Amino acid sequence: MIEIYFKSLEGTWFVVALHKHRIVASSFGENKETTMKSVLGNLPFNVPFQVFLEPSAFAAKAFAALKLIHEGRDAGALNLPLATSHLPAYTEKVLSATLAIPVGYVTSYGSIAKAVGGGPRAVGNIMAGNPFAPIVPCHRVVKSDFTLGGYGGGLSVKLALLRRERRGFSALRDIQVEGGVLRVFPVEYVLRNFV
DNA sequence: TGCAAACCATAAC
């Protein structure tokens, strides 16, 4: 049985779907219904689910982590357990590479494609369907010219997240990921286009 | 800048 929890924190709705102490899907947004729908749309079709009004201990932990990430703080050390085994292998690889982008950096669809194989558009498609927003930081994936690209929650939301993650880094970095090397760039490269 | 063509895994038929 998948358990669904929702909670409003400082004006933002957070929704998580949990199964056996793993996160199956997560989302956030201004609108409760939309956010809930985005989570429900990412559930594996063959597992029944139930919506709970009071958060379990694990759900409370998940909400705390989501709030941190939403605030632009670093939740990397939390290592939230994600349920990915039902996803296609390539999707898993792309999500895992995306998860490796540190706070304060961005990368491009094409860079991810170079690191794990495949093409930029395939990566974009997977970002569009990211079941784990914002835990898997698809907001840190932008176009190769450092314009924003797209975002499910709207570009203003993507921009706001990136602004909060600004850390003042100035040099690019190469990060080891499963299957190759992922090049990441300071988020400033994106933000300077917006003054 | 702007446009066309190449790109590539998925989901939907």
Added chain:
DNA sequence: GTTATGGTTTGCA
């Protein structure tokens, strides 16, 4: 099986 679909990229005018 096949086709349609993008949160793209690159090259060329």
